[in-house]
Amino acid sequence: MTRALSSIACITLIFLGFSKVNGQLNSTFYDSTCPNVSSTVQAAVQQAIANEARMGASLLRLHFHDCFVNGCDGSILLDDSVNITGEKTAGPNNNSVRGFDVIDTIKSQVEAICSGVVSCADILTLAARDSVVALGGPTWTVQLGRRDSLTASLSTANSNIPAPTSNLSALISSFSNQGLSTQDMIALSGAHTIGQARCTVFRTHIYNETNINSTFASSVQANCPLSGGDNNLSPLDLQTPTTFDNDYYMNLMSQSGLLHSDQELFNGGSADSQVTTYSNNQNTFFTDFASAMVNMGNINPLTGSSGEVRTNCRKPN
Structure with a gap:
């Protein structure tokens, strides 16, 4: 942990203009309308991780699974309803993605200080960054101004x-x-230097x-x-499963992915x-990871008058 934390001090990064949506999002979006949003989200994430270290990986994964489906628009947070078939029961998400209750808690705290101002999509993006930092990883300046899908x-x-069974070509294509x-x-x-995976998604790899x-x-x-125990969990990184470091890549080099x-x-x-x-x-990894997270957060956001700012992340207003 000390090694990772020492790296953070020299990697406070500001990444601007990385994607086709440059100019639509900016780091000061809530400075006048909700100046305490970042500190509020950060405190809530730190508390959630203190309660359960695994939650940091779960919040990071929520952001990733949100952005890869029609952009970073908070759509993964929507519950099924009469009018909406949500994404929570999709194959990559069902009985797998988690942390919705933590996002609910953060949203209620943010609503208490500035009602109807901060989108769920932006809360997800901030929570992902704060999770990485809380577990010893790099920080970066989050671009804000996303709105929520309907x-x-x-x-x-x-x-x-992308599926855990994907080959390299499929991964490159998916991204x-x-x-x-x-x-x-x-x-x-x-x-994947943090978090856990279910037996059902890696059984073939470890046996066949x-x-x-x-x-x-x-x-x-x-x-x-070989049979049963589908939901048994194993760390994605056996050495430091709750520390954000470069051990994941060391594991790959020893064929321990x-x-x-x-x-x-x-x-x-x-x-x-x-x-x-x-x-x-590790510093090179941290730098590139921070840059890539900004790029991912810029995937097709709803901005301006598109979408809305949900008051409840689980349903449209």
């Missing part, structure tokens, strides 16, 4: 979010479809595939039997060089 897309959630580079993809995959360290596979098999899609980043392909760089230099 609807969701179950079908797009099923098709756009490219969102305007993200291969470098962004490899850096963002480093989010060859690009995996046999000792590592055996250690994980103890908690993920938990997911098939993880190990695809170091399997004799075009991503090997970048993985090697990150495994050797």
